[in-house]
Amino acid sequence: MVVKVRIRGELLEYLLELSRDFYPNEFAGFLREKDGILEEVLIAPGGHFGPASAFFNTWLLPLDGEIKGTVHSHPDHVCQPSPQDLWFFSKFGGFHLIICYPYSPEDVRAYDSEGNPVEIEVVP
Known part of the structure; x- marks a missing residue:
């Protein structure tokens, strides 16, 4: 069985x-x-976004059962999760997107909470 994450095309472009x-x-x-x-x-809100990491206080997130994953960018060509990414994935479950430079649709990868690759399906 192929694990797949579905994402709106509009959200992906954003x-x-x-x-x-x-x-x-x-x-x-x-x-x-x-x-x-x-x-x-x-x-x-109140996050720090630097060249090698991003940080924010998760206590500022709303209690929201519709949050099913995370997204972050890598300002280099490496779309693989780092050890820190894998730790973060394990805390939030669901699906996790990494978008790496130069930030085209081909530069997006999806992973499950254990860091296993997941197929992406873009829907209208």
Whole structure:
């Protein structure tokens, strides 16, 4: 069985734009799911977004059962999760997107909470 994450095309384009806007720094956010499709991103307030990491206080996130994963950018060509990414993935479950430079649709990878690759399906 192929594990797949479904994401709205509009959201994917927005995430690519955010990645470009934050460059040369990373950005990070949380993904909301509705009816099995990732549809929104939440950027936690008061975060620090630097060239090698992103940090935010998860206590500032709303209690939201629709948060099903995370997204962050890598300002280099490496789309593989780092040990820190894997630790973070394990805390939030669901699906996790990494968007690496130069931030085109081909530069997006999805992983499960253990860091295993997951197929991405873009839906209208």
